[in-house]
Amino acid sequence: MRSYVITRRELVALSEFRHQLARFQRFSVAASREAGLTQTQYLLLLHIAGQTSRDWAPVGSLAKRLQASPHATTALIKRSVARGLVRKQQSTDDARRVEVRLTARGAALVRRVATRHRRELATLRHILRITHVTD
Numbered sequence: 001m002r003s004y005v006i007t008r009r010e011l012v013a014l015s016e017f018r019h020q021l022a023r024f025q026r027f028s029v030a031a032s033r034e035a036g037l038t039q040t041q042y043l044l045l046l047h048i049a050g051q052t053s054r055d056w057a058p059v060g061s062l063a064k065r066l067q068a069s070p071h072a073t074t075a076l077i078k079r080s081v082a083r084g085l086v087r088k089q090q091s092t093d094d095a096r097r098v099e100v101r102l103t104a105r106g107a108a109l110v111r112r113v114a115t116r117h118r119r120e121l122a123t124l125r126h127i128l129r130i131t132h133v134t135d
Helices: 008-034 039-049 059-066 070-082 104-122 125-130
Strands: 056-058 086-090 098-102
Touching (some): 008 104, 039 056, 039 059, 039 070, 039 104, 056 059, 059 070, 059 098, 098 104
Antiparallel strands (some): 056 098
16 A cells, blocks of 8 residues: 655645535534524434435434434434424335335425525535545
8 A cells, every 4th residue: 555645735625624614514503593403403304305216214214314323313303203394104115114204394494404505515616626635
C-alpha cells in the first residue's frame, strides 16, 4: 500500500467542508423546528418518503437509516404516531412485519422542510466539488 501525504490544499478543503457541514446541520435543526418537528422526526419522515420502490418502510430499515437502535426507532415511531405524522400497518405479505407509512400531515411536513433543505444544499454545491479528492 502506498503512503499518501495530504496536502495543505486538501486540509483547507476538508476544513471548509466540515465547517459547511456543521452549518448545514444547524440549518437543518432550525428548519425542522420551524415546522414543529424535532430533527429526528424530520429524518424519520424523510427516510420513509425516500424509499425507492415503496411508500412505506420497515422499522429495521428506518433504524439503519437513522443509525439508531431498533428500540429507539420504535419509540420515535410511537411518538410520531401520537403526533399524527406516521401510521403503522401490519404487512399483508408478512404478518411479522410492520410497515411505517406517512400520514397526509407527515407527507406535507416532510415536503415543506425538504424543500427548504434542497434550496440550502444548492449553496453547498461548490464545497462538494472542492473536497472531491482523487488518488
